[in-house]
Amino acid sequence: MTEHGKSPRLRYDDGCLAAHALNLIGDRWALLVVRELMFAPKRFQMVRAGLSGITASVLTGRLGQLREAGVIAHDERLGLYSLTPMGRGLLPVLEALCEWALITPGHDPRRFISPSALMISMGVNLRRDRPPGTELRGGFDFGSEAFEARISDSGLRVDAVQQPNAPFILTGTGNALAFTVYGQTPLSEMISQGTAQASGDLIAAQLFIDLFSIARDPARIG
Incomplete structure (x- = not known):
């Protein structure tokens, strides 16, 4: 039973734990809604802005299902949707899907990339061969959303x-900054070409983005 006294809609009559999880979050868009709420609570329209192609009615349905499943909470007074602890526990699931996607063909980075999607992918694609003791911090401003990201020995922290x-x-x-972070062109050249925008310490910015690689490596899995 959920916190609202309803049983989640049964999609799979199967005792497998994976099937149980998919009974809760297996509908189309569900995990991407979770992705959009991973770093901060949002109102309906901001959630929708991060999901290219979703209709208002579908988003309403997914938010309701995820709320019934105990994955998200809704502050009706403020109009904010946020993840519950159970919902935040899905970050490793999203990261694992990103890892798996790195070894599968057909990914098209020209398609829409939301700010939250980029920040999650950066946590996955932080280089494992970075020097120990590396400590770097940077800011990402997407207009409607902004983040601070800190690299340390423990990985990438995003706030x-x-x-x-x-x-x-x-x-x-999101697409422009994905190209900035993962592209092979030096940052100074991207800025001069008008394909990237940056302010502050550009040397630190180059050192920061050099620590990310989206190369497909089967050894990343397992």
């Missing part, structure tokens, strides 16, 4: 903020 306060700030859309 949603109102305004980044960091040695450098990269500014643009």
Whole structure:
């Protein structure tokens, strides 16, 4: 039973734990809704802005299902949707899907990339061969959303903020900043070409983005 006294809709009559999980989050868009709420609570329209192609009615349905499943909470007074602890526990699931996608063909990075999608992918694609003791911090400003990201020996920590306060700030859309982070062109050249926007310490910014690689490596899995 959920916190609202309803049983989740049964999709699979199967005792497998994976099937049980999919009974809760297996509908189309469900995990992507979770992705959009991973770093901060959002109102309906901001959630929808991160999901290219979803209709208002479908999003309403998914939010309701995830609420019944105990994955998200809704503050009706403020109009904010947020993840519950159970919902935040899905971050490793999203990261594992990103890892798996790296070894599968057909990914098209020209398709829409939301800010939250990029920040999750960066946690997956932080280089494992980075020097120990590396400590770097940067800001990402997407206009409607902003984040501060910190690299340390423990990995990448991302925090949603109102305004980044960091040695450098990269500014643009999710797609533009994905190209900035994962592209092979030096940052200074991208800025001069107008394909990237950055302010602050550009040397630190280059060192930061050099620590990410989206190369497909089967050894990443397992």
